[in-house]
Amino acid sequence: MNLNSYTFERQIDTYAYADVVVIGGGPAGTAAAIGAARSGKKVALLEKSAQLGGMGTLGNVSIFMPIGNVTGIYREMIAEMLAEYLPEGHDESIAPQYSPFLLRHYLNEKMKKENVHVYFHSEFVGTIREGNKIKAVIMSTREGLKAFEGERFIDCTGDARVAIDAGVPFTTGREEDGLTQPMTLMFQMTNTGSPVTPFLPEGCYEYKEVSDLPQGRRLYWEQNNNGTLLVNMSRVKANGAKIEEVNYAETEALKQVFSIAYYLQKTGYGNYSLSHIASQTGVRETNQIEALYRLTEQDLVTGARFPDVVAQTNYEIDIHSPDAAKTTDERKIDGYDIPYRCMVPEAIDNLLVAGRSISATHVAMSSMRVQATCYALGQAAGAAAAISMDRETAMRDVPMNELHEQLKKQGVKFFVK
């Protein structure tokens, strides 16, 4: 059967105007919203789900991987929510396990304090462009399709949804075959204090050996001292931005979760019951925009430094095998800079892309994708959007000395090691 293609035309009312419109409320989006609001801008943060925090809450990631720079908004979050982990200096590493439920609540309150207007259940549908600029984004809301107008837009959807719709070129996954890192459904088990009856629902797998497990390893954290075991052990070969692959991943990953819980109950965690499963299977990697600069593996391993630095990290190269192998490529690095240009699409004057879908190769994104780095990139994007408005310049022409000055005012410190 031939599938048709349609032109879809509607008159859509503008629901709201903001100086800076941020699409996607994950680590990058929440920080971008704060970064712009603190620079005096009216900010709308549009999020398709019911919660802020992105993979950190929706995907139950629940641990901040160490990046060697606890700074800016990320540092504030640690100070306010996880004070016991706050290091003295900015250039230190911490890897706190947190409650995703607390982070969800914390971010709601934080946005109120920062005067960011959050719109939940608002999913990006398309851009309205005028020449080299985006004039509005069309969102699917609980009241139907609505336009949100703005002066500057920051795409923090993780998938570069806004940028791609606006015509920004992009790549997906490994350079040689387009395969992305696999998806994982995170879950928690809780120590009940007494033996539980292991339960394996119909259709699930009975893993006998560690080598039978989806990642061929046991990977969990028990840092919260409250009986919570955070489990990152499922693995599904799928691209989280493809309809059929997500359909497969959402059912396969859930089967794996029940199977892993059963395995753990039989192998040392006999007192633990399955207490929470993330509402969606986590997505590590989908699309990377092409921007003024592409971060590469070479930059990571040589410790590249850039005059337009907006984030610094020493998080390892961390690639869960994209081709269904039970391996993970983990390689320590000393630290590198991420330049502002990785967030700037060439052809659009008023758009930045922050978070895991910045311009980076498959290997480079495996290191920059973790939450603390995405908070840093988001904060810089928000501050840059405000400066570009004040200066009436395109995003690509934001003066770096002003951006660095603004970030310093917002508590960001950079180091060269």
Ligand SMILES: Cc1cc2nc3c(=O)[nH]c(=O)nc-3n(C[C@H](O)[C@H](O)[C@H](O)COP(=O)(O)OP(=O)(O)OC[C@H]3O[C@@H](n4cnc5c(N)ncnc54)[C@H](O)[C@@H]3O)c2cc1C
């Ligand atoms: C299984 C797994 C384990 C991980 N483990 C760790 C870890 O231990 N520590 C760590 O620090 N990092 C970890 N990461 C990586 C980290 O969580 C992500 O890379 C990070 O959250 C990316 O931030 P982001 O803001 O770019 O995107 P996301 O966190 O993906 O947030 C994107 C946001 O945009 C919203 N959105 C998407 N599309 C639309 C749309 N069309 N309209 C409106 N809103 C939209 C989403 O709902 C979401 O809220 C892990 C990731 C996964 C998947």
